[in-house]
Amino acid sequence: MTTTEAPDILPRILDYSNRADPYPLYAELRKTPVALQEDGSYVISTYRELSGILHDPHLSSDVRNLTHPMPAMQERGTPSFINLDPPEHDRMRRLAMRHFGPPHTPGLVTGMEPDLTAIVAGLIDDFAGKQRIDIVDDFAYPFPVTVICHLLGVPREDEPRFHVWVNAIIDSIDYNPKTDPQEKLENGVQATKNLRQYLGGLLELRHGHPGDDLLTRLANDNGPDGRMTDAEIVSTANLLLIAGHETTVNLITNGMLTLLRRPEMLRRLRTEPDLVVPLVEELLRYEPPVHIIPWRAAYSDISVGDTVIPKGSQIMLMLASGSRDPDRFHDPDRFDPDRQDNQHLGFGSGIHLCFGGPMARLETQIALTALVHRLADPTLVTDPPPYRPSPVLRGPIHLLIDQN
């Protein structure tokens, strides 16, 4: 049997006190690969079952297919492609990808390498004379935000405005009506409206004006699939803005934390520059920025192992647990950049595979390389560091280091 109730493990994972090290709880959870919860939802935590269901066309990302829809999802406006199924998902993702990656725009990400390197160098230059640095506030946050603003065509100086909204949205992702105040949800809904209104304002100015940023290119698109509606462009920009700066910050910070905990690895990265590529892959497995896909829906009955998940059920996918599954990865709790066959779930899998994955990889490779080269003998101030509230997008809220 894959289904039994494991009543208290999930709440403990979601509980903030376990944010610094949820991995032992994931191991507990994996004893029940498909765990039916009291509220009728299912939690999947093992690699084989996760990779299976991520490719299963009966799994829906559309909230309308839940028997008990998530509170207030409808109020957030036109869904972005992350919350849609084919064919709508495919069309919108294709329209967005036209301007971001192959086959139509193959060189965009690699072409940004000089810019990324310069941004990173500038941020590290500002460390000069400081003994204590917050890797999050001084580096891992401003770097990807600058990049995603540039890419989308969102003014960098507006960051203080949308930063508040983005935080409120992230906070409301794992809203639980039983345990959380209604306010948490309402703040998220209001923040979504504010952010969309803001992006809509930027979009209005783009119609008919040529330019290279994503908003402009989406606004003036004329490809074989036509053009997104303005509401669709706003929802896409909203998704990319949030995903583009609330995930990479965690990946870079988790990476630095992991290296600071392993000084020999940090030194090795200094002398073996090519190591950064497999090292970032291992990071995506070992300390991924996205731990949980909080909900998907069973469009019709789904068989997972010997469990049938009934139509309309809510399904939670514990990606970070799957990437630590000993049935898939040898010695999974060891950080090993030399690991072969590292098909982690750090970017998900299937049609919703992380849209910005290539960008996140490059950003993190450049960031970690520069940090290990330019920080003189860095040491952690507190271990574990304080974490952000979210169990979904998990990472330190500050990472203080001293350089000598």
Next chain:
Amino acid sequence: MSTADTLQGFKRDGRVVIVGASLAGLRAAEALRDEGFTGKLTMIGDELGEPYDRPPLSKQVLTGWVPADGTTLPRRRDIDAEWLLGVPADGLDLANNHVRLADGRTIPFDRMLISTGVRARPWPVEAEAALDGVFVVRTREDAAGLQRAVAAGPSRVLIIGAGFTGSEIASVCRERDIPVTVAELAPSPLVGGLGAMIGEIAADMQRAHGVDLRCGVKVTQLEGDAQGRVRRAHFSDGSAVDADVVVVALGGIRNTEWLRDSGLAVGVWGVACDAGCRAFDLNGLVTDDIFVAGDVARSPNPMYEYRFISLEHWANAVEQAEIAAHNMVSAQADRWPHLSIPTFWSIQFGVNIKSVGVPTYADEVVVTQGSVADHRFVAAYGYHGRVTAAVSFNNAKWLDHYRRLIETAAPFPPPCPTPDQPLDAKPVPVDFPGPTLLAQGATVVVTGHDPGERRVTAMRQHR
């Protein structure tokens, strides 16, 4: 000496000969070294030069994007081998365990791998095949020649055979706006591999891209001019077309002739072997020291009623080579079966076609996801009520799901609806043309009466 000692001795300083130095041969060699084989390794290949990748030859090389000599296979590790290239193997002597080369040399071995693959089936009329402008595409020289001919801007290209290679070449030519005629004996393109429903879609796709597609006709004659250049082709329906480039894409011939007198189970269908890649002898008994991998291998697949299946797929060559290498240096109890589900891909007319399973092993097919009209869909194949294969057009990310359905013998048609299931999805007969397997004729005769005397003798092929 115990068997284990013998095996250790073989791994340490035995002699392995690999005949066929292309994808399967190279990957097997790398895997042998990975497995700890430190003995002498000899690679025999009839082509000169480094092993290279063939799928790009009918795609990126023809478009000119990648030069013909730019598809050299990446080396995953040093294999420390002796390379005997440019001279084909001509015979195998199992009594003395050596391979004979065409130039008379003999190469001894303790164990050997046969990975001689397939060559292009030439145009059957030699004088016509020799005309300037008539091509096949199997080697990089073939591809380089055709690439030059296509780049020169021919007035029309005729492609004989609308299988995957022929269709890909037609697509490249249309991309360059070169007039193309495709002649196919079957009722539609790709029908032999994927059945009538996909065949009709492929036909629509070709015509929508301006291909002059002629199905159900045979090319009866290629006509040359006084300079020996091809200029016209005649068809069985009495029509003719002027073309200055003709591509013969009639599939392949397995390179087994050199094994004719070897005593192994060989024929036009390849070299028969068990699921662990060990060759069968003529009597159908498994041999100990001769292994087979890649396009030339024909092995029973437990997923498909243990039928013997040959696959000319890139991934199959890689996976089978690794299994063969492992089993060459392993004791019986540690051997692995080659059990992976076949996959292949093709790119044509802007569509990425991918398949998992064995589509020819099916009686029905149904579109399960997407839209045929948009050329974005997945079709599942079923045999006696279970899923046996799936094909995707521009929708490959779902195929992993169908691989699992095949592995678990899941019911066909898939019972539960998906978000983008076509409303009118109904299974239809898969409809492959002709009983091709039965048409090959006998390859052996049996002699002897007592069980201890019963033996098989190979028949000479009349082809």
